[in-house]
Amino acid sequence: MTFDRRKFLAFAGAAGASQLAMPFVRPSWAQSGPLRLGLLLPYSGTYAPLGEAITRGLELYVKAQGGKLGGRDVAFVKVDDESAPPKATELTTKLIQGEKADVLIGTVHSGVAMAMVKIAREQGVTTIVPNAGADVITRAMCAENIFRSSFSNGAVGDATGQAMVAAGHKKVVTLTWKYAAGEEMVNGFKRAFTKGGGQVLKDLTIPFPDVEFQSALAEISTLKPDAVYVFFAGGGALKFLKDYAAAKLGIPLWGPGFLTDGVEKAAGEAGNGVKTVLHYVETLDNPQNKAFVKDFSDAYKVAPDVYAVQGWDAGQLLKVGLAAVAGDIAKRKEMHAAMAKASFASPRGPFRLSSSHDVVQNYYLRELKGGANGYLGVAAKELSPETAGCKLT
Secondary structure (H helix, E strand, O other): OOOOOOOOOOOOOHHHHHHOOOOOOOOOOOOOOOEEEEEEEOOOOOOHHHHHHHHHHHHHHHHHOOOEEOOEEEEEEEEEOOOOHHHHHHHHHHHHHHOOOOEEEOOOOHHHHHHHHHHHHHHOOEEEEOOOOOHHHHOOOOOOOEEEOOOOHHHHHHHHHHHHHHOOOOEEEEEEEEOHHHHHHHHHHHHHHHHOOOEEEEEEEEEOOOOOOHHHHHHHHHHOOOEEEEEOOHHHHHHHHHHHHHHOOOOOEEEEHHHOOOOHHHHHHHHOOOEEEEOOOOOOOOHHHHHHHHHHHHHHOOOOOHHHHHHHHHHHHHHHHHHHOOOOOOOHHHHHHHHHOOEEEEOOEEEEEOOOOOEEEEEEEEEEEOOEEEEEEEEEEEEOOOOOOOOOO
């Protein structure tokens, strides 16, 4: 099976992250010349399109600011993380020590991100995570210098649970791959769905990255829920959508937005009627999004996606911090304090941060029809993600 660009959540378990990062002493250097933004992103392999979209969004934002942030010219230093957790420590060290990056921005793969964040916490380097959804990054691993411009897995599940309660669903079955991202997406969903009075009849899992769904579909048919909540992504999601449609269960199918993003057109009629929740829809009707879609499409000849927005907002968040210190990156305490209080209009809608530096944002209900995710409304307004385990010092 070949996974497409949306299967960004296939990451190594959190248990391995503790082996990835070793402390080191960061040298000091003069804060002069261009501001060096170190991008640790996938530029090869399965997730390369995601890294490219994030980079494009960020570069477009900097260009819109005249190539400067906080009054300083910006230089991009790009390192391909290859979506390989075992290489994360070496590559993060390369950016901080070798390339003398003033700011770290990365990454897509949560296994890589957790190793990167461990080093960044130790060194106090300003770090923005423009995608990786592992909950732990803004919970147990939170720090004054660690920020998200994306989402956390549990929050996406939470918003979907709220939407399913509002739709009147009472009894559901959940299904996902048995791995960290799937578990977090399901746990977030269950928290909101059961709080709203819903009942989860059974949690079904299959080994990652298997795509043999027939036994799970047979069990769903036997359990007879009034809806099914599913988290799959990429090629696996596409096969599931087709298998689910072929099974003709007549049971509404729901999931986080990653269930359909990137496979909308390939799903064809099999995807019609599938409802998902995510923090961005290309057709959002706000001035920022209309301008962003036009400028991005003009610049790159493709429409932007959620990853491009997350890159754009990494730039917006960084600008807030740098403006507060007039570009003096050495004033990290003041810079981080300003970023923590940041509030601005994003293409996705209102953007601000929680106490753990996760994103407080709207989540939108979408329905797939005719190869496109159509906007149905707000599923969860300015949802505050869980912060359990975060102890900022």
